[in-house]
Amino acid sequence: MKKIFEQSWRWYGPDDPVSLTAVKQAGANGIVTALHHIPVGDVWSVEEINDRIRLLEDSNEQYPFPLHWNVVESLPVHEHIKQGKPDRDELIENYKQSLKNLGKCGVTRICYNFMPVLDWLRTNVKYQLEDGSTALLHNLEDLIIFDIFILERKNAEEDYDKKMVKNAREKHSRMNEDELELLKQSLLMALPGDKEGFTLEKLSKGLQNYVGISADQLRDNLVYFLEQVIPVAEQAGVKMAIHPDDPPWPVLGLPRVVSKASDLEYIFSKVPQKANGITFCSGSLGASADNNLPEIIQTWYERIHFVHLRSVQRKESSLFYEANHLEGSAGMYKLVRTFYECQKEKKGRVLPMRPDHGHEMLDDQQKSYYPGYSAIGRLRGLAELRGLEYGIINTSEII
Template identity: 70%
Template sequence: MIFEQSWRWYGPNDPVKLATIKQAGAHGVVTALHQIPVGEIWTKEAIKERISQIEESNRLHSFKLHWNVVESLPVHEFIKQGRPERDQLIENYKESIKNLAACGVKTICYNFMPILDWLRTNVRYELEDGSTALLHDMVDVVIFDVYMLQRENAEQSYSDDILMRAKAKYESLSDHEIAVLKQSLLMALPGDKDGFTIEKLKNGLKQYDGISREQLQENLIYFLTEVIPVAEELNVVLAIHPDDPPWPVFGLPRIVSTAEDLKFIFEAVPSVHNGLTFCSGSLGASEENKLTGIIETWYKRIHFVHLRSVNRVAPYHFYEANHLEGSAEMYNLIRKFYECHKKDHRVLPMRPDHGHEMMDDQGKPYYPGYSAIGRLRGLAELRGLEFGIINSLK
């Protein structure tokens, strides 16, 4: 076995219940305490409460699910910005790590993306078969940035060609299409009930005025230099998630987008506890990223795996494909993981990342990308591919 099959669960309010996760073939539960405001300490009591919810479901249904990965323990914006308040916030982060370790949860996924997590311009893009997928089109990002957000000097972030295409498309959009674009780009993250508004996003962007890519890199290394010694002492691994998409958005710098970015991070803080969440969709959105090469180079730093595929329509334009289709070349990825696995026999937690909204799930209140049946299909396909590779290469 290369992977421990896992499933992301957003807690008691998730429409996908714990009892059904085992039915999908998963053993690991990837979850987080979204109810705790970013920057506050995750107490042992709150962590144990989440563990007890999983254990109670196990008792009722004779399962053996366990919380194997935190996704995510979020990093406060003040830490990313390098503000004076960061030192206390980092101390809080260390306490959360200690409390998680004391409760037996020792793999922590996090990201260092300013303000925004993943960004999509249509969260229900209809495919030929009637299912819907997540789509990102930079032309639509420019339309939102220039004509809706009206960010100061936004035009300077883009080429003349894409500005011309954005202008032409914007003038052709219906009111409904504009509403879909605005709703998609301002969507709240899971666990965030408030979401974004134009004003809230503008204010967030202003806080990053003057923060360059190099400064953001320095702030990440400052953070890691502080927290990785705690992780080492407690045998905890931190796994940074790549930028999604892997290029700048709204003028914000991105620093976890390329193989060179990973090299900088891992050489600056060389501990193996400073690791990577390998996300084939985030990294794979850019044709420049050679995914099998990243696996081979940084395998010892990979502590968590997200498997999904995107279909690259054009530069900076993609939609999420079925897990075994699209641009990821999933067979090659899992085969490379198997080749590396044979050297150290580590079993990595893996979850099917995102999934199409399809069949009976359509129209239900799922967070886009996290409906049940689409991810079930993805996990089934990935398990089958893993099984086939292992048995064909014995």
């Protein structure tokens, strides 16, 4: 069968509750993983990279359905690089060496992001849907409540619309302790692979380090980073794929600079090498109705090095939740169809793609998973996406 995508699965290493055997049974070949145990800013050695590769190879000996490490997600960028601190050049040199080592080992696609302090964030990681499964939800009104009344960030109210602040105050007055605790824990979650997580104190300190750093300064620091690393990536045969901001707007007073089509235009014009690319995430970009997703695919297809497919259901301009993969606001049929057409027209590649942020459902509701990364919800998403891909390819071939 012809393919648009290489079916892939995010796996957090030996401690991931989803086993490699389960990944094989889900039908994925590509493993999207990272060396989470290595501190951010340190070099990923050839030995450490090969240890992870051997782990996958060992699984192939047990069950011959082949797995391979096709995408790094993520090779994190140190906060001092984002902040433009004096030691950023030393940290960038470490990053370059990691890229060289990954290229030597044959791992040649790198997903990373330039979001300050926080990766993706949701205000409710246990939002119950009508069918009883749970999803991830982002509500700006609840974020305001967290910012003003739980985090108590100085001058936080100035970053929000006055009417929204008023509504948030009224809602806060009606919330009970359990609701406030769920909101707090949802926003202080550790990132996947990070066992330490955030505290209010740690988050406050992280935010304080960005006081006075504007969106323009953060954008300049991103370009500075890319100007240093992209030539090295090209030489190493590595493709860099920046992940869009999630959500695609400023949060907790932090600037965001990879949120819309004009941001991509700026990044690619400043650093034009094809190794400088994007992870097309239909959920992150799709959280904003201003982003035309098919147009972004068509415009930047040759710079899309990795694909995350998920759909959010936008309820308001600042409220969305993770929908089933073929439902919601993304228009998944049109997106996959656009990838298919671009592949044919531009003699494109089979791109690595993974389903993202599945619902917690069935037996997984009784187990301990990182929200959005349970097994069955992502299995459902992958199955639906594989069926959609199969239908588009075969219908087109018949016509």
